[in-house]
Amino acid sequence: MLDFLKRCARSLFTRLALILILAAVALHIVTGELFFRFQHDRDTALRRNLVQYAHFLAQELGDPPDRQRAHELGEQLMMRISADGPEQWTAGLEPSRFPAERLRQMLTSGNVEVAGVHGYSRIRVRTGPESSLTFDIFPSPAERQDRYSFRLIFLGVMCFILLTAYILMRYLLRPVRWLTEGAASVRDGCLSCRVSEKSSGELHDLTHTFNQMVARLERVMQSQKGLLLAVSHELRTPLTRLKLQLEMMGDKSAAQAMQEDVHEMELLINSILEAARMQHDVSALKREKTDMVALLADTVRRFAGQPPGVVVDLPAGQLWAEVDQDRVAILVSNLLDNALKYSGQDAEPVELHCASENGDIVITVRDHGIGIPEEAVDRLFEPFFRVDESRTRESGGYGLGLSLCQAIVRAHGGDIAIESRPGAGTTITVTLPAAG
Numbered sequence: 001m002l003d004f005l006k007r008c009a010r011s012l013f014t015r016l017a018l019i020l021i022l023a024a025v026a027l028h029i030v031t032g033e034l035f036f037r038f039q040h041d042r043d044t045a046l047r048r049n050l051v052q053y054a055h056f057l058a059q060e061l062g063d064p065p066d067r068q069r070a071h072e073l074g075e076q077l078m079m080r081i082s083a084d085g086p087e088q089w090t091a092g093l094e095p096s097r098f099p100a101e102r103l104r105q106m107l108t109s110g111n112v113e114v115a116g117v118h119g120y121s122r123i124r125v126r127t128g129p130e131s132s133l134t135f136d137i138f139p140s141p142a143e144r145q146d147r148y149s150f151r152l153i154f155l156g157v158m159c160f161i162l163l164t165a166y167i168l169m170r171y172l173l174r175p176v177r178w179l180t181e182g183a184a185s186v187r188d189g190c191l192s193c194r195v196s197e198k199s200s201g202e203l204h205d206l207t208h209t210f211n212q213m214v215a216r217l218e219r220v221m222q223s224q225k226g227l228l229l230a231v232s233h234e235l236r237t238p239l240t241r242l243k244l245q246l247e248m249m250g251d252k253s254a255a256q257a258m259q260e261d262v263h264e265m266e267l268l269i270n271s272i273l274e275a276a277r278m279q280h281d282v283s284a285l286k287r288e289k290t291d292m293v294a295l296l297a298d299t300v301r302r303f304a305g306q307p308p309g310v311v312v313d314l315p316a317g318q319l320w321a322e323v324d325q326d327r328v329a330i331l332v333s334n335l336l337d338n339a340l341k342y343s344g345q346d347a348e349p350v351e352l353h354c355a356s357e358n359g360d361i362v363i364t365v366r367d368h369g370i371g372i373p374e375e376a377v378d379r380l381f382e383p384f385f386r387v388d389e390s391r392t393r394e395s396g397g398y399g400l401g402l403s404l405c406q407a408i409v410r411a412h413g414g415d416i417a418i419e420s421r422p423g424a425g426t427t428i429t430v431t432l433p434a435a436g
Contacts, residue, residue, distance in 0.1 A: 013173050020165055050123070054112045058125045058133055065133060067091050078138045085131025098136055119143050175203040179210055189410060191218035239265055285324040285411055289435055292319045292328075292361050296354055299332045306340050309349040319354065319361050320435040323412055328432075331408045334401045335365040335428055342426070343369035356434060360414075363430040372420035380418055381406040405430075 061070055061081070067089050070081040074092015082090045103115040103122055111126040119139035126132045139147070178195040185193040191214060197207045239262055246259050293314050303310050332352075339350040348368040355362055372380065376387045383403045409416040413433050420426035 012176060013169060016169060016173075017166065020169075021162070050107065050114050051109045051112045054114070054123045054125045054135070057123070057135055058127055061133065063127065065127075078140055080136040080138070082134040082136070083131070084134070085128065093136075093138060098138070100136075119147060172203075175199040175207050179207060182210060182214070186214055186217075191221055236269065239269075285327065287322045287324055289320055290323050290325050290328070292321050292323075292354060292363075292432075293317070295323075295325060295328060296332060296352065296363070299329050300336070300352060302333065303336050303340065307345040308340070308343050308347045310336060310340070311349045311351050313351065313353040315355060319356055321361050321432055322435050323432065324408075327408045328412075331405050331430070332363070332365075334405050335430075338401060339365050339367035339369070339426070339428075343367045359434055361432045361434050363432070364427060365430075366425065366427040368425040371422040371424050372418075372426055373422055374420075377418055377420055381416075 057073070058065075060073065064087060065081075065083050067083075068091075070083070070089075070091035073079070074081050078093065080090060080092040080094075080098070082088075099117055099120055100122070102117050103120070104117055106114045106116050108114075113124045115122045121135075121137040123135040123137070124132055125135075175195070182193055182195040194211050194214065195207050197204055197211065199207060242262050243259070246262065296314060297312070300310055300312055336350065336352065343350060350368075351364070351366040353364040353366070372387055379385050380387075380402050383400055385403075406416055409430055409432070415431045417429045418426065419429075
């Protein structure tokens with residue numbers, strides 16, 4: 001519920017709706033205030049009649065005012081009459097529910113003051129230097145019922161107007177929701193997505209421009225992928241010929257060095273093809289129900305004895321997931337290999353943690369090595385990217401390991417994130433869906 005309220009508070013639609021409601025309330029208040037001020041300051045026929053009516057009431061009671069006559073008028077005209085001065089008394093209706101503290105001054109003319117609110121009125125007539133008559137007028141039961149009905153009707157009409165405005169705003173802001181969903185799809189690597197252009201005006205231009213941008217980006221990425229795959233495939237043939245020729249060479253020492261170079265090129269080409277396959281062919285995965293605890297424990301054994309070592313924190317039970325065992329093993333191996341490579345031999349051991357959280361399996365690899373600059377973290381998943389361009393293949397690899405890791409994780413419908421600070425180490429968190 002709290003997350004829903006936070007999303008609503010950040011929503012553009014919610015803010016527009018609040019602006020509309022506040023504008024309507026402000027307009028209502030300003031209009032009412034201006035109307036009241038306009039009526040208060042003008043000499044209208046109603047004002048003159050009210051003043052004359054007040055004088056007639058005072059004359060009807062006489063001087064000094066007749067209390068018995070006041071009681072009769074009060075019962076007849078739905079009012080309470082109070083006398084202030086040498087004689088003080090109250091006649092007519094019994095004092096009840098009269099909102100004296102909420103009365104608003106309506107007019108002042110000579111010795112007459114009139115105030116009122118919600119059908120209740122108070123007319124005060126000064127009959128002498130130290131005496132006055134006050135007439136408190138109550139609305140009849142029918143008037144109160146009418147006012148209650150008016151409030152219900154007003155509330156219903158306002159709710160209808162707000163509901164209609166809500167529906168219209170939701171309809172008009174559909175392109176914003178489409179763009180948000182489209183941008184999320186592009187962020188997740190789906191460059192074939194397009195948003196609907198069933199809108200008009202500026203929002204239509206925006207969705208059309210977004211689709212053009214994604215289409216152009218898709219063409220660029222396809223061109224780059226095609227070039228990369230073509231080069232990788234074309235390199236396989238000469239590499240095969242080189243391997244055959246090396247096996248036939250008489251100088252074994254020279255052949256050994258060249259074979260190592262050829263092997264490195266094969267590893268590079270295989271990494272490129274594997275990453276491309278994971279990004280664009282999810283069906284290549286051989287999914288099977290796997291105990292992730294056992295898989296991680298088996299993978300960690302390959303790094304036994306490598307300084308500064310690996311500390312494992314795995315649950316006692318089993319955690320099941322539908323994964324490609326070989327590729328997840330490659331994923332974890334790459335992460336552990338990087339963590340060990342960039343940790344000093346005297347540093348604290350690399351930590352491998354696995355747990356179940358909210359229906360997902362979360363794998364965390366943490367090292368206490370040199371760390372990564374903040375500006376480089378967002379580029380770590382780019383193919384061939386190295387934090388330090390001066391590193392050699394031996395010290396910095398090809399720059400394909402994390403790119404392949406991201407491709408494997410996304411092919412499984414998961415997520416991978418990196419947190420790092422120079423001198424404090426790096427933490428990589430992998431989230432994979434658990435088996436249902």
